[in-house]
Amino acid sequence: MEEQELGLRFQRHFLAARQLRGMPWAELEQRLRAAPERSQSSLLTAILHQTVLHPLCVRYPPPASYRRLFLAELIQKHESTAADPLDELYDALARVLNEEESAYCYKNYLLPSGEPVTLSESVAIISQGTTGLITWDAALHLAEWAAENPVVFRNRTVLELGSGVGFTGLAICKTCNPKTYIFSDYHHCVLKQLRENIYLNGFTLEPETVSAAQAECQGQEAEGKKYQQPQLIVAELDWGSATEKQLLGLQADIVIAADVVYDPEVTLSLIGMLQKFSTLRADRKPEVYIALTVRNPDTYHLFQAELDKAGIRWQILPAHSNRILLHDTQPNVTILQLFM
Structure with missing residues (x-):
């Protein structure tokens, strides 16, 4: 239940493109340190699907630059663990890196x-x-x-x-x-x-x-x-x-x-x-x-x-x-x- 609440906090914050520094990164780091390796990957995958891969984001995305910075931070948190690489994270970043910036966003x-x-x-x-x-x-x-x-x-x-x-x-x-x-x-x-x-x-x-x-x-x-x-x-x-x-x-x-x-x-x-x-x-x-x-x-x-x-x-x-x-x-x- 606590992990679900953490994911929802990331979701609300990310979908509205609020400032990245205001996200619960410190709490995520604490959870990752305390979790077994399989749970670390599961938590990060859940956050990815509640944010960058969420249907609202896919259809009405925040700025490409914002999504790049978010994914880079999420990958950094992942790489600080002993968990196996998450292909979904790197695939998502690769897709955003190929996007052009726009004067408007959702x-x-x-x-x-x-x-x-x-x-x-x-x-x-x-x-x-x-x-x-x-x-x-x-x-x-x-x-x-x-x-x-x-x-x-x-x-x-x-x-x-x-x-x-x-x-x-x-x-x-x-x-x-x-x-x-x-x-x-x-x-x-x-x-x-x-x-x-x-x-x-x-x-x-x-x-x-x-x-x-x-x-x-x-x-x-x-x-x-x-x-x-x-x-x-x-x-x-x-x-x-x-x-x-x-x-x-x-x-x-x-x-x-x-x-x-x-x-x-x-x-x-x-x-x-x-x-x-x-x-x-x-x-x-x-x-x-x-x-x-x-x-x-x-x-x-x-x-x-x-x-x-x-x-x-x-x-x-x-x-x-x-x-x-x-x-x-x-x-x-x-x-x-x-x-x-």
Whole structure:
């Protein structure tokens, strides 16, 4: 049972292409030293099949460079034992060595249920002039919190600001049963990748893409209907030009955002957007949750000060206990609940 748990930790970490140094290598070394020779080979083979040879990896692989480094480390652990050579390990490395690098890769994030959220992401942190083509830790943090608090989202209309490639929304759609989920972003490359990832996870869009203005009629059509899966909408939403009328048309019960507080200029634009929600009539003001990584304390304090200046009350939500997605790190991430 302990060996199975170790393999699952490697699996969750590897399929999502998390940092290699965060994997349980030391624990693996301890197990190998304590195990008889046959068990050493069996353990390493099991980890290989839970990672590089896992069906998700075969179909939706992480970067080739990442798989090469992982296999090299696994082979090094194997060669430190007295076990006979494992041909499968060297065969797997040979196949990856022949692969060309790509600007995009897949990452498979396993939810607490074991169901994956599979995303096509950029290999580079900044690509095509945007940071929105990769998944950031605050998105994982918000998804974990949502999985522990599904009642917040169940049978409600959720608007996500700055959806990026879609991880948080897809995780919520698979775990929390919202009625409608509106992904929104502004960069055209991000919107294209977002739509592809929605389809990749078995969802459909009705219609394929809508503007913020068009979403009002879409929301009205959804009233009174029951959907076996949430109705998913992609909205091109510019925080600077969106109007109160457009936001009212989205009919959002919940507004969320992850990792959108990282730059003073972006922060001020977000505050302006939130102020538009605060002008809606009382029965249409949404609940708002913002997950952010505190990289620069000054930027974080600016966000809090601007919220106060705008008359938007806020509170820090208690830390959640679920560490399925972020088991390899303790990021300085917090979630604020805002009161319009």
